[in-house]
Amino acid sequence: MSQVDFEIAIVGAGPAGLSAAIAAANAGRRVVLLERRACPGLPPRCGEGIGLKGMSAGLEVRPEWIRTTIRSASLISPGGIEVGIRDVPESYILDRPKMEQDMFDQAVASGATGVLDAPVVSVARQPDGGYLLRTPECEYRASCLIIADGVESRIARDLGWNTALPDIDSETCAFAKVSGLQLDESSIRLYLGSSIAPGGYAWVFPTSSSSANVGLGILGTKSAPKKARDLLDRFLRERLPDATLEEVHCGGVPVGKWARPLVRGGALLVGDAARQVNAVNGAGIAYAAVAGKSAGETAANAFSSGRFDSTTLTLYEQEWARNYGKQQERSYALKRMLIGYSDATMDAIARKVVKKKGQLSYLSVFLTAFSRHPFLLIKSFFLFR
Amino acid sequence: MSNHEHSSTVAVDREACDICGTCVAVCPTAALKIIRELEIDHDRCIRCYRCIRICPFGALKRDNGAAEHVSG
Secondary structure, three states: OEEEEEEEEEOHHHHOHHHHHHHHHHHOOOEEEOOOOOOOOOOOOOOOOOHHHHEEEHHHOHHHHHHHHHHOOOOOOOOOEEEEEEEEOOOOEEHHHHHHHHHHHHHOOOOOEEEEOOOEEEEEEEEOOEEEEEEOOEEEEEEEEEEEOOOHHHHHHOOOOOOOOHHEEEEEEEEEEEEEOOOOOOOOEEEOOOOOOOOOOOEEEEEOOEEEEEEEEEEEHHHOHHHHHHHHHHHHHHHOOOEEEEEEEEEEEEEEOOOOOOOOOEEEEEEHHHHHOOOOOOOOOHHHHHHHHHHHHOOOHHOOOOOOOOHHHHHHHHHHHHHHHHHHHHHHHHHHHHHHOOHHHHHHHHHHHHHOOEEHHHHHHHHHHHHHHHOOOHHHHHHHO | OOOOOOOOOEEEHHHHHHOOOOHHOOOOOOOOEOOOOEEEEEOOOOOOHHHHHHOOOOOEEEOOOOOOOOOO
């Protein structure tokens, strides 16, 4: 079995790992990026929504990655009361496979060694403080390890982290790519309710005027075997009977607090693996990108400055905590509150909001919802970061 | 631990599994792992069956010997 040495090994080529690889390779470090799938971004693992704010902070968006630009939204309460909201903060539905393939190519063009179809079988800390990673074909050694293996967060667990998700901090999701629809391609629809998506929500994100990403997530505590898939089938049958199913996938979303520590020895934890996700809406692409970039830069700086140690690497955690950590924790506090709301409470809030009549502005919905109820849901949905 | 020897662990239906990792994320003992497919370490499994309940596609079942048995 061949053995290769690098300065930085990155496990996982999703938005977090790719951003880390690009940053570290651009800084001139010797980087290997290992991805267990054969193709970056495939199969899809989410609704592919991201807010403009999140995008500009973490990713340099390319126009060809944008399928649709979202300017309005409808929130449908459990009892069917529709709250229409115009002028939501501009958001996009992305072509993630394209984005991730392009970012992978960019990482390689920047000098990173990208290896696809390379699942990590084992990881171990070496006596010299470095890491040894084994794939079925090869062994990789690196002083620094950036862990970006997504929701499963399995590499971290072998290195002493306890990132196992309690049921109450997990969403289990099923989603489909559908065609044959007639849609307003600038508007998303979100459905709430215990019979639709208990402890979560269902989404319809248009990818064109005739196609959409449709999915739903349910809270782990409300899950049963195959329940997410069964609820998705029912949702499609009842709400989008004309839809043609192109493909169906599933996935998990961590909706807990971000993992601590983010740095252990020479290893840095990023993205879904670090539970860096908006706990209310499950959005994690933007967080993953900013965290990955920061981790990649911090690791590269540690080598460049000749101070490769835990203290230097911890700057990544400090940066995350300062810029996004509190915001993420607020989303978690909010999620804990919202999962306690009954269908009747959500209907009552929706009823009150629509009393204002007509198309509501983002701000007016927010203010109305908050005048009596601590209903941060609407705002939080559209933070997408 | 009293029933450890006799209770069933977990088996994966590879046709139904989308290799999404949701079960891996909730496993309290890190008994699950994705290499190219989902692998189950039966020695680490404590029979809590949280993986079975969380699976969005219903791809995991109690292993009563009839289903495929894979050592991790």
